[in-house]
Amino acid sequence: MVTLPDNLSSLSTIRDFIRWGASRFVEAKINFGHGTATALDEAAALTLHTLHLPYNLSEFYLQSAVTQDERQAILSVFERRINERKPAAYLTHEAVFAGLSFYVDERVLVPRSPMAELIEQRFTPWIEEDQVARILDLCTGSGCIAIACAYAFPEAEVDAVDISPDALAVAEINVDKHRFGEELILYESDLFDSLPDDLYDVIISNPPYVHADEWRNLPPEFHAEPKLGLVAEKAGLAIVLRILAQAKDFLTPHGILIVEVGSSAETLQNVLPQVPFYWLEFDRGGDGVFLLTVAQVNEYHDDFINALN
Secondary structure: OOOOOOOHHHOOEHHHHHHHHHHHHHHHOOOOOOOOOOHHHHHHHHHHHHOOOOOOOOHHHHHOEOOHHHHHHHHHHHHHHHHHOOOHHHHHOOEEEOOEEEOOOOOOOOOOOOHHHHHHOOOOOOOOHHHOOEEEEEOOOOOHHHHHHHHHOOOOEEEEEEOOHHHHHHHHHHHHHOOOOOOEEEEEOOOOOOOOOOOEEEEEEOOOOEOHHHHHOOOHHHHOOOHHHOEOOOOOOHHHHHHHHHHHHHEEEEEEEEEEOHHHHHHHHHHOOOOOOEEOOOOOOOOOEEEEEHHHHHHOHHHHHHHHO
8 A cells, every 4th residue: 555644735746746656656666667667757647647737747837736636636546556556557548659649448558669769750761751651550459559650641541450359449549539530440350361452561560479478477567458469379479470471462562561579579580590680779768679671571471481380
């Protein structure tokens, strides 16, 4: 349980609550890996959201006094964060990805992929912006990657796929929230299986890639997320290998394939040592994302099939 201060008046400003919350989070040894990196960031995000204030609030306003009702609300969300061990985004039902706000709940993973940076850069220098007419997001979850792509390429058509009806229900909330209609189509499909026979200039995916043994040892915050979105067989590579094996039939002659494999990057490279995966680097941190051109996808197609089988 959260140890509440004996005298609530000792916490009076926004800054006080952020500092106090950060101390409690460190004391409770909660995990930060779902959009924030430190206890201070987590406490700031929860405090500002509870007060209905923007995350980029000017420091000038941190000295603003907090009302009695607001104090209780902040302390309550802090207590839930510590006791329930759920990612903050499940408490606020909001996550920020590529500078955009998304609704999230326990039906989807919390958006946190470093690929946001790549989308904001419009996949430069890997493909010319005017060559991107169709984009496919596999394992879309909340729809954050697909929607960010739709913003980055307003003239493009975006298809988003997930095998989970629950995840697609959340994605639909976000598609409606961001007012995308015919430009962004959601498909319930096991990867490519139920898609129309279209070709895509960009196929992008953040699929399940966590080994079952690794998942069992993750902090409780990760166990609050849907296991279907995290864990894959074949040492975490089952879904990734299927994408590699099938992408050949869905890429345009200038297309690119971008897949996040996170902690399974080394395993993938060991399974396919002959494949020249280009491992992307990100200014804002993160790794485990590879890019292949359509020529490479075609060249190593037989290797992907063999690895899958």
